[in-house]
Amino acid sequence: EPEVTQTPSHQVTQMGQEVILRCVPISNHLYFYWYRQILGQKVEFLVSFYNNEISEKSEIFDDQFSVERPDGSNFTLKIRSTKLEDSAMYFCASSSQGAVGNSPLHFGNGTRLTVT
Amino acid sequence: LAKTTQPISMDSYEGQEVNITCSHNNIATNDYITWYQQFPSQGPRFIIQGYKTKVTNEVASLFIPADRKSSTLSLPRVSLSDTAVYYCLVGPKNRDDKIIFGKGTRLHILP
Numbered sequence: 316e317p318e319v320t321q322t323p324s325h326q327v328t329q330m331g332q333e334v335i336l337r338c339v340p341i342s343n344h345l346y347f348y349w350y351r352q353i354l355g356q357k358v359e360f361l362v363s364f365y366n367n368e369i370s371e372k373s374e375i376f377d378d379q380f381s382v383e384r385p386d387g388s389n390f391t392l393k394i395r396s397t398k399l400e401d402s403a404m405y406f407c408a409s410s411s412q413g414a415v416g417n418s419p420l421h422f423g424n425g426t427r428l429t430v431t
Numbered sequence: 432l433a434k435t436t437q438p439i440s441m442d443s444y445e446g447q448e449v450n451i452t453c454s455h456n457n458i459a460t461n462d463y464i465t466w467y468q469q470f471p472s473q474g475p476r477f478i479i480q481g482y483k484t485k486v487t488n489e490v491a492s493l494f495i496p497a498d499r500k501s502s503t504l505s506l507p508r509v510s511l512s513d514t515a516v517y518y519c520l521v522g523p524k525n526r527d528d529k530i531i532f533g534k535g536t537r538l539h540i541l542p
Binding site: 357358359408419420 | 518531
């Protein structure tokens with residue numbers, strides 16, 4: 316079964332550094348998402364992306380965050396200047412038709428970001 | 432996106448059937464009901480989706496009454512490996528809307 320893959324599985328960085336989290340969505344999917352989950356808390360929506368532009372974003376997704384689909388396969392999340400509170404699991408997801416309506420999300424196994 | 436309410440946690444024993452009910456009183460006509468499962472340190476995994484009546488797959492069944500204001504995820508004969516958080520999501524009708532997860536139900540299966 317095709318799956319969403321994320322790299323790296325664990326990233327440690329110092330406060331103020333830039334990080335790029337990478338995702339390879341399922342190949343025929345058109346809608347892409349980033350979520351994060353702080354330890355012990357719920358899965359939080361960050362951003363959705365379709366047709367090479369952001370569709371929706373949450374209040375968490377401020378100017379320090381950006382997303383990009385640099386080629387036909389990768390989908391990246393960049394955090395420009397990391398803060399301690401950015402430490403979390405970051406999940407990438409994709410779906411073929413978007414939203415919940417008739418196309419479920421397929422999630423990767425996440426990147427654990429630790430900011431020190 | 433319709434708001435959902437589910438129990439915060441549930442305990443059950445191996446071999447039992449587990450039913451987790453989700454309330455979604457303001458569900459819209461075009462909304463679907465989708466359930467996800469999340470194990471620790473993993474991303475959520477799609478379990479089942481339905482619009483009305485009953486849907487069954489190899490993992491679970493989903494029961495939706497006629498008014499669609501609630502739904503029940505049924506897990507037959509659970510095992511220890513079914514210990515996870517289960518999320519009920521409803522909607523949205525626009526394809527690129529935000530897809531928001533609630534706190535889910537933490538299911539703990541005991542031996």
